[in-house]
Amino acid sequence: MIVAERKPIEEILPWLEGVRSVLVLGCNECVTVCEAGGKKEVGLLASALRMVFAQQGREVNVGERTLERQCDPEYLDELRDSIDAYDAVVSLACGVGIQFTAERYPSKAVYPGVNTCFMGAALERGVWAERCQGCGQCLLALTGAVCPVARCAKRLFNGPCGGSTAGKCEIGPDVECAWQRIIDRLKALGRLADYETLIPVKDWSKDRAGGPRKVVREDVRS
Amino acid sequence: MRLGYPESVKIIRVPCTGKVDALHLLRCFERGADGVLVVGCREGDCHYQSGNFRARKRVGEVGALLERIGVGGGRVRMVNLSSSDAPLFVRAAREFHEAVLAAGPNPVGRRRRPEPAPARAGAPNPPPQEAIRP
């Protein structure tokens, strides 16, 4: 999933100076699962905003809504009848949903209520870790299904570097060394000899380095 | 035992403090409560293993948020005691009452009600555990 973190309310408040109505807009997908921007977080932020506005003596209508997705036009269309009641939207979707909402309603100010962090997985309740950077050219077959692009601090294709200590990365004891993991996996698969195969220079043109990307499937396109 | 606790204390019963969500606590303050005391079972005695520990974390989280938005973090507190320990409850209620009186009225104002939530969103009316209304 896409993992996000709630922004501190202090960062959001200056954007809402002078607004008379604001919609706090959640998303039922990834940000719900990672507890940053689902229905519950919408309620919490809306409640906190109301208390702030009340203390400021401002009459601000704070609406709450959570869409199935903010990254699909048909769900965003559900706002069509109600959006005009609001001066601004604080979207708790990932950066994709925030932008897509703004694209769909060009005259509305849309502000981010979360920091979108990475594509990751839940290690346990309340702990999420990065697993993929969407580099566009998956190399997991070579590395025992452990990604050095997302999980090595230096994204080394032929690691580990000299800073790997007791399975941990040189940047900190809380960070696992991806290359230790890769080697453990290769060993478990009986493929440790593959370690010595040099992974060639990467084609980063399919990464963000190549510019904004698009996937087109002609067979399913309408 | 006939032990008196401050009249302003309104008791709200919940099955377990683990049921008390951050949203429930916030809604209390939004509606003008001056303080919320969450009274959970003693640590280690939770019928559901960890409900009171979860509640403690949420109370900490909500307290921090209330502090940051100017309402005051001291207005929410958690104590742990056994249901048969009335004297301890009364002492906790009195102490908290004093603390809330010292903090003064909730700056959000008492008459406020949350905006009616749109049909598709909003939680059902929350059962806050204890609200003190001096």
Added chain:
Amino acid sequence: MNAKTPSRLEKILRAGHLAVTSECGPPRGSDIGHLAAKAEAIRRHVDAINVTDNQTSVCRLCSLAACIRLKLMGLEPVLQMVVRDRNRIALQSDILGAASFDIHNILCLSGDHQRFGDHAQGQNVFDLDSMQLLQTVRRMRDEGRFLGGDPIERPPAMFVGAAANPFADPFEIRVPRLAKKIAAGAEFIQTQCIYNVERFERWMQGVRDRGLHEKAFILAGVTPLKSAGMARYMKNKVPGMDVPEEVVKRMAGVPKDRQAEEGIAICIETLQRLKEVPGVAGFHIMAIEWEERVPEIVERAGLAPRPAVA
């Protein structure tokens, strides 16, 4: 073995001499006088001088400019190049820049993560990794082509080196990793500083078992300890460093004002032990901001005078 480049370091190694290299860190400003003085002080005691590239991610005068300065002084620089800060365009461009001043040695490194330095909020590049940089330099030199395939006029003539850390984890791939670097094109290796000689010997046994010492020249790294505090710091705080407890104890066992001398003594003893390890082709003495003691270390370790080569 005939030298493939005009590198003096390469000639010394190929002639079978134990080589001695050292290193200098560039200044945190544009006054290069201090670096020039440090290099001058060790001129007659080392065969080549590495110039570090923004080591520990602390921003400094660039390695390339400092190498040019040493070259103009008639010294033999080793251009250290990390892949942290530059993409393949900038790396190859700087290699050509170095080659235009006839800098004939390069050491290809990953580089410490930027979080250790003074610009922890910076982006990192890591377009290539250190092995891919080795391949790139060899391709530029041997095939006369850029990574992109276009021909290079007057390709760089560089003796290509890499670092190896016999002490990092996991130990079992430390020898395969060296093999991989050699396969990628490394011709000489400078190791992490050695305090645990037994562990280094175990690693060298693995190196010899695979004949890797015949495919690349292995320069064993040493760093003299200045104090017991430094020993403890290296032991506890520097990732991938192995300082045995007895070394720390030995340093702590002498009065503070004599610890520096003890550090030099340990360094010399280590060099003498390393001279006996089969497959060691030379030494890399990293005297961090202590370059003035290098001549003495070289002399007392029996490594002076340095050989002359044509």
